[in-house]
Amino acid sequence: MSPEQQWDIVSGVGLTALAVAAGRALETRRPDALVDDPYALAFLDAAEAPVPLPTTPEEVAAADGPRELWALMTEYLGVRSRVFDDFLTGAARAGTTQLVLLASGLDTRAFRLTWPAGTRCFELDRAPVLDFKLGVLDGQEARPGCAHVPVPVDLREDWAAELEAAGFDATRPTAWLAEGLLPYLPPEAEEQLFKEIDRLSPAGSALAVEHASGADDLLADPLLQEGGAAFGIDLPTLLPGGTRRTPQEQLTALGWTHETRTARASAEALGRTLDTAPTTADRMQHTFAHRP
Incomplete structure (x- = not known):
């Protein structure tokens, strides 16, 4: 499989983006x-995914694959999105009205949430x-509720230059989001x-990051391996190994x-539990950072 095929919407990381959309539909x-x-x-209707992606509780109950995989879709993804x-x-x-979504995938926050003017x-x-x-x-006649600027770029390359060329203002405090991104980057990237987020962020900027404890052992996680098999994804080709420092x-x-x-x-702060997805509940972490 070529690198471009891996990033197609119905294979590789593109297929994981569809799985996340299925979780939001659920x-x-x-x-x-x-x-x-x-x-x-x-x-999901437009993509015609090559593997079944359940979008109702009934479809989840009838789905093949590890129980915790489907619990992740039905429980964790909703919590993550809301957080x-x-x-x-x-x-x-x-008042921090410049937002940057890194590896936004099929996220629709610009279209489905209410935003202050500016x-x-x-x-x-x-x-x-x-x-x-x-x-x-x-095709859905969706319109963004804010000024929406898509920036096509590979985050393993010089994404900051493309962001600045698209009109990003490095003197303006910014809220950054890295959701579902870090496992796909090599340690050096x-x-x-x-470092680039820091360079582009004046005082008052904020950052939210989703990451996993023991990230360097992620490929050995049985749930991740079983989930990749269920979705027909060759995860070792998508998740680079290597020892890395924690985001903290x-x-x-x-x-x-x-x-x-x-x-x-x-989850508990939102009145939910993740009891049927214990690996995810204890391994996945949410870090919130601020630039003084």
Whole structure:
């Protein structure tokens, strides 16, 4: 499989983006939904994924694959989406109205959330993913609730130059989001990511990061291996190995303050539990950092 094929919407990382959209569709259908994404199903309909991606509780119950994999989709993805929804909307309401979503995938926050006047949202991802997403949203007659700037770029390359060329203002406090991104970056690209965020962030900027404890052992995680097999994804070709510093260590070295909580703690703060996805609940972490 070529690198470009790996980033197609129905294979590799593109397929994981569809799985996340399926998780948001599942969450939207819950009576106690934490997220309302009216566009998630449209992505799945348009993509015609080569593997079944359940979007109803009944489809989850009938699905093959490890139980915790489907629990991750039905429980964790809704929690994760709401945690970072709240981070971004909270920052915007507090006056930080320049937002950058790194590896935005099929995220629809610019379209499904309410934003204060003057908010500008930059979305960075590979061109095939952005093109697919914006085409589907256009077909749904979706309109962003803020100034929306897609930036087609590979985050393993010089993404900062492309962001600045798209109109990003490095003198303006910014809220950054790295959701579902770090495992796909080589250690050196991850280090560079944090350094560039720091370089582009004046005082008052904020950053939210999703990451896993023991990230260097991620490929050995049985759930990850079983999940890749269930989705027909060759994960070793997508998740580079190598020892890396934790996000907290990198942010501390750059002078940022931060706090971290587990996915379990994030869920409990929203009145949810992740009891059927214990590996995810205890391994996945959410770090929130600020540039003094």
